[in-house]
Amino acid sequence: MAVLEGGKISGKQFVALTVLTRILAALIEAPTISGTDAGHDVWIAVLISTILVLPWALILVHLAKMFPGKTIIEYSQDILGPWLGRLVGLVLIVYFIQQSAHAARVAADAYVTTIMPETPLIVFIATLTALSANCARCGLEVLARAADIVFPIVIFLLVLILVLPFNIVDFFNLLPIAAYGWGSIVEATFSSFAIFGELLVMTMLFPYLDEKKDTGRLAVTTVLVSGFLFTWLSIMIALVFGPVMESLILPAFSLSRAIELAFVVERVEVIPLVAWTLGAGVKQTVFLWAAMLAIAQLFNLSEMKSLAYPVGALVAAFGVWLFSTVFDALQFFTATEFGPLGILVCYAIPVVLYIGALIRQAVRPSRREEGQM
Amino acid sequence: MGVIWGNLRTRMEKGLVVSLISRVWRRLRRRKKTPKPQDFAGATLSELFDFIKSQELVPDLKENEDRLKQILGDSSDLTFRHLMFGRELKVPIMVVHVDGMVGSEALMNGLIGPVLEKGLRLPEEKYGDHLNRDELFALIKQQVLLLSSVHEVAELEEVLDYLVRGHAVLLIDGVTKALACEVKGWSERNVEQPTTEVVVRGPQHAFVENRRVNTTLLRRTIASPLLWFEDFKVGAVTNTIVTIAYIKGIVDDGLVEEVRQRIKSIEIDAVFESGYIEELIEDAPYSPFPTILRTERPDKVAAGLLEGRVAIIIDGTPYVLVIPATFATFLTAAEDYYERAFTGSFIRAVRAFAFFLALTLPSTYVAITNFHQELLPTSLTLSIAAQREGVPFVAILEALFLEFSFELLREAGIRLPKAIGPTISIVGALILGEAAVSAGLVSPALVIVVAATAIASFISPIYSMSISVHLLRFPMIILAGTLGLFGVIMGLAAILIHLCAVRSFGVPYLTPLAPMILSEWKDTVVRLPLWQMDTRPKSLVKQEYIRQSPRQRPQPPKQDDN
Numbered sequence: 009m010a011v012l013e014g015g016k017i018s019g020k021q022f023v024a025l026t027v028l029t030r031i032l033a034a035l036i037e038a039p040t041i042s043g044t045d046a047g048h049d050v051w052i053a054v055l056i057s058t059i060l061v062l063p064w065a066l067i068l069v070h071l072a073k074m075f076p077g078k079t080i081i082e083y084s085q086d087i088l089g090p091w092l093g094r095l096v097g098l099v100l101i102v103y104f105i106q107q108s109a110h111a112a113r114v115a116a117d118a119y120v121t122t123i124m125p126e127t128p129l130i131v132f133i134a135t136l137t138a139l140s141a142n143c144a145r146c147g148l149e150v151l152a153r154a155a156d157i158v159f160p161i162v163i164f165l166l167v168l169i170l171v172l173p174f175n176i177v178d179f180f181n182l183l184p185i186a187a188y189g190w191g192s193i194v195e196a197t198f199s200s201f202a203i204f205g206e207l208l209v210m211t212m213l214f215p216y217l218d219e220k221k222d223t224g225r226l227a228v229t230t231v232l233v234s235g236f237l238f239t240w241l242s243i244m245i246a247l248v249f250g251p252v253m254e255s256l257i258l259p260a261f262s263l264s265r266a267i268e269l270a271f272v273v274e275r276v277e278v279i280p281l282v283a284w285t286l287g288a289g290v291k292q293t294v295f296l297w298a299a300m301l302a303i304a305q306l307f308n309l310s311e312m313k314s315l316a317y318p319v320g321a322l323v324a325a326f327g328v329w330l331f332s333t334v335f336d337a338l339q340f341f342t343a344t345e346f347g348p349l350g351i352l353v354c355y356a357i358p359v360v361l362y363i364g365a366l367i368r369q370a371v372r373p374s375r376r377e378e379g380q381m
Numbered sequence: 382m383g384v385i386w387g388n389l390r391t392r393m394e395k396g397l398v399v400s401l402i403s404r405v406w407r408r409l410r411r412r413k414k415t416p417k418p419q420d421f422a423g424a425t426l427s428e429l430f431d432f433i434k435s436q437e438l439v440p441d442l443k444e445n446e447d448r449l450k451q452i453l454g455d456s457s458d459l460t461f462r463h464l465m466f467g468r469e470l471k472v473p474i475m476v477v478h479v480d481g482m483v484g485s486e487a488l489m490n491g492l493i494g495p496v497l498e499k500g501l502r503l504p505e506e507k508y509g510d511h512l513n514r515d516e517l518f519a520l521i522k523q524q525v526l527l528l529s530s531v532h533e534v535a536e537l538e539e540v541l542d543y544l545v546r547g548h549a550v551l552l553i554d555g556v557t558k559a560l561a562c563e564v565k566g567w568s569e570r571n572v573e574q575p576t577t578e579v580v581v582r583g584p585q586h587a588f589v590e591n592r593r594v595n596t597t598l599l600r601r602t603i604a605s606p607l608l609w610f611e612d613f614k615v616g617a618v619t620n621t622i623v624t625i626a627y628i629k630g631i632v633d634d635g636l637v638e639e640v641r642q643r644i645k646s647i648e649i650d651a652v653f654e655s656g657y658i659e660e661l662i663e664d665a666p667y668s669p670f671p672t673i674l675r676t677e678r679p680d681k682v683a684a685g686l687l688e689g690r691v692a693i694i695i696d697g698t699p700y701v702l703v704i705p706a707t708f709a710t711f712l713t714a715a716e717d718y719y720e721r722a723f724t725g726s727f728i729r730a731v732r733a734f735a736f737f738l739a740l741t742l743p744s745t746y747v748a749i750t751n752f753h754q755e756l757l758p759t760s761l762t763l764s765i766a767a768q769r770e771g772v773p774f775v776a777i778l779e780a781l782f783l784e785f786s787f788e789l790l791r792e793a794g795i796r797l798p799k800a801i802g803p804t805i806s807i808v809g810a811l812i813l814g815e816a817a818v819s820a821g822l823v824s825p826a827l828v829i830v831v832a833a834t835a836i837a838s839f840i841s842p843i844y845s846m847s848i849s850v851h852l853l854r855f856p857m858i859i860l861a862g863t864l865g866l867f868g869v870i871m872g873l874a875a876i877l878i879h880l881c882a883v884r885s886f887g888v889p890y891l892t893p894l895a896p897m898i899l900s901e902w903k904d905t906v907v908r909l910p911l912w913q914m915d916t917r918p919k920s921l922v923k924q925e926y927i928r929q930s931p932r933q934r935p936q937p938p939k940q941d942d943n
Contacts, residue, residue, distance in 0.1 A: 124752065
């Protein structure tokens, strides 16, 4: 069979890609986890979910090591048999497309709510999707190289937003801890956990790493770096806005708007704008690429390039149709909305696959050697 | 008596008889094969090429002359000189050359003079009047000609090739071979200062149109036997000689082979400039960015060769191609290495910033004044709004108009005769700039923006990169005018994706930024001191990675404290 994706990515590129995939959530969703009422305690939820995610990430890594060179689409068929495995693949494809559309929609909504209220949403979604499809069409290597360039820029901008408001922080805003009760923190943790599930895309990237040994280290780095940025951002927003933060739609944007230093550094709203546009672009492209690869693998296609524009069109349509308002998009993964479903897809499926793989291994000890051949 | 008889017999056997028979035989054979000379009426190019290929040299001088005249169309610059060799022998000799392409001194002192002189001084008693023509040919070739480069040619096609390249061709009656003697000497531009890549400190010579001079300049820079040259002929009509140069042992052999293949696969009628070769071998023909570096500086080419690159020297142009070329190559000037490291690093940062500025400044201006006035500090917004008060156009039209008039000025400035040049700058700067503002057609802020952009765009040391930026500015302005800041970001992202997808001879265009190769940042993002640049670029060199011995930091000698 023809090679669907010939590219290889380095460990650095892997981390850049996966962390960038999370930037959008970091800037727009995570800092307040809107829809829950944890208030200024959100950072606790983010921290807890980061720790909770680690074992799951290691399971993903272990699965990749048990089935070297195979994506989750391929080994789910090995573990669960062709029919059940294909069903899982189908679910994952829908999830990837949804995530891609989600990224486009959130970025587009962010533009509409902040600086361009009169432009129709579809303009942003279509432009973003056209670019993403074009990039995904060029293959993983091009995407990884783009991430190599974008990553330092976005991290620099992010740190800028995180450091510059130092003169307007109020540390008492963090007190009292658990002001709204631990129940709301658990709820927020659940939501944050569901958002973290987007790292499932790692299972599509693992086979294309050129250094196989450090897979675990890379996955843990990704989780920790993104968790750290999330926590820092939610703490910063709590420090600056305190009790007001719950009412913010785009906290990072408000944070940058609050920056004013010595009449020199002001009006820096462009910074989060650039950061989340780039982040959204990378996330959308990664998931679009993953969806393309998954479709090609599931249906035994001989190449995946021609899928870019059709799947892209699907993503754009999803982006318009999936949510009715900006709040819908932002609260997609709360416990009362699609959070449980997200957890089912991102966490239950890999865990079931892992258990299945372990059982298979126990029953047939030669299975592992076979897989490594 | 016996000696004479024996001598005569040998000569009879070997010389006269054999040569006579063979001559007659060959002539008969040829007569059959040779197509009848025509006047070439209505002949196509390929028919003519076939005809030339089918022609061969014949023993008879007159016939050779006729054929040459026929094929060259009796061109006015074709010169035939008939000589008689020997006082008694009287062997007819013909010297053909293209007038103007040979040095008359070399022709006289090296070729015609010695031949005639030798003929007069030839001891006739030794040879009698039966000097074998083939022996005479060898004699002239080996002992008579006072020239360093003489080629023996047997085909008429080769004779023609040498003729049009400025050789004088010597033909002897009765011999079906010729001697192509290098007596080139046409007037040519001297090695001068570079005109497009000027440096303050550094070598002040540039390549010229002559390929041989250019290879000499390279040899003088790199005096190593491992600097290898390979010649190719490209262009069915122009027969331009294309030379590739590389340093054996440093260069990746796969790269050289790739260059060879790409040059060999060119089938074109003419090559006038390196641009012809560039367009026919580049990786990304639809890219607005150049993926092959062209330079007129020998030191730059030499530096590239030492990094494991391949140079392509094309006869007839002072611009030499260097491949592979990455994005960073185009933001690098030779002088970065000649001045001290801090200067070099700073200038590079300035260049990278200028590139970005040239690409985004007008579009950002359009985006902000059209859509996002709230992003500016209040006082600046008010000031710009006041300036735009009377301007009748929207910002995008205003920007496009001014950018376009700048392009007009630039092009006119290049093409105009030097004497009228100042007029254009006066008209451009005063009338267009000043008057457009006072007439209220454009706002002064935009004039500043366009001027700053123009200066920034010319900061790239390589002109072809400046042009790319010029081109990309227009779509960027249109994007900014329609989608605002989002459009600017999308435009930049599209350019970024394109840059990530492009390769130059296997090397990703954005190396070493993406893929990130930190060890190469020492010579791209910054320019570290020379004693820290111990390695060659990993992306280019496969085997000879180490460039110099490490730990060469100069230090003052340790002194005892008294």
